Amino acid sequence: MYKRIITALDESPEAKRALASAIDMAKHLGAELRIITVSEPLPAYAGFIDAEIPGAREKLVEERNAFYGRLQTAAVEQAATAGVKVDAVIVEGDEVKAIVSHIGECGADLLVIGCRHHSSMSRLWGGTVHNIAEKVRCSILAVY
Numbered sequence: 001m002y003k004r005i006i007t008a009l010d011e012s013p014e015a016k017r018a019l020a021s022a023i024d025m026a027k028h029l030g031a032e033l034r035i036i037t038v039s040e041p042l043p044a045y046a047g048f049i050d051a052e053i054p055g056a057r058e059k060l061v062e063e064r065n066a067f068y069g070r071l072q073t074a075a076v077e078q079a080a081t082a083g084v085k086v087d088a089v090i091v092e093g094d095e096v097k098a099i100v101s102h103i104g105e106c107g108a109d110l111l112v113i114g115c116r117h118h119s120s121m122s123r124l125w126g127g128t129v130h131n132i133a134e135k136v137r138c139s140i141l142a143v144y
Contacts, residue, residue: 001029002025002029002031002109002110002139003029003031003032003109004031004032004034004106004107004108004109004110005022005025005026005029005031005032005033005034005108005109005110005111005112006022006033006034006035006036006102006103006106006108006110006111006112007019007021007022007033007034007035007036007111007112007113008036008037008038008099008111008112008113008114009035009036009037009071009072009075009088010037010038010071010114011067011071012114012116013114014114014115014116014143014144015113015114016114017114017143017144018112018113018114018141018143019035019075019078019079019112020078021112021141021143022035022112023078023079023082023084023086024082025110025112025141026079026084026085026086027082027083027084031110032085032086032087033079033084033085033086033087034086034087034088034089034106034108035072035075035076035079035086035087035088035089036088036089036090036091036098036099036102037068037071037072037088037089037090037091038090038091038092038093038094038095038098038099039064039065039068039090039091039092040092040093040094040095041092041093042057042060042061042064046060065090068090069090072088072090075088076088089102095128096128096131096132096135099111099113099132100132100135100136103136103138104136108138109138109139110138110139110140110141111132111136111138111139111140111141112140112141112143113128113129113132113140113141113142113143114142114143114144115127115129115142115143115144117144129142
């Protein structure tokens with residue numbers, strides 16, 4: 001049924017539950033698992049910090065990348081312990097665009113993604129999962 005599963009991982013509890021679900025599904029289906037973490041660019045105003053503390057923006061980027069690296073290392077170990085063939089990638093860019101692009105590139109047939117409860121106003125405009133669902137042609141499992 002599903003041969004290539006991709007899951008989006010960040011530091012949220014929802015993403016951690018999605019990871020656990022993706023690992024379980026990949027194990028039972030004998031599917032490959034790819035973990036993607038999107039590192040969004042720092043906001044434009046972060047550039048002003050260098051005026052006060054030279055090199056601070058670069059340090060923020062290094063710390064963010066190290067954080068995501070540790071997050072992914074733990075996730076890969078969790079999947080490997082379960083006996084799942086796994087690889088992981090960190091991509092930079094807009095969350096929705098990066099995930100959609102990566103699904104197309106790797107040929108995933110299932111996206112497992114954490115879904116946060118949103119206010120009624122943000123539901124009206126669509127959240128991340130909704131925006132991704134409008135752009136991909138694979139199955140999506142939203143984990144709450």
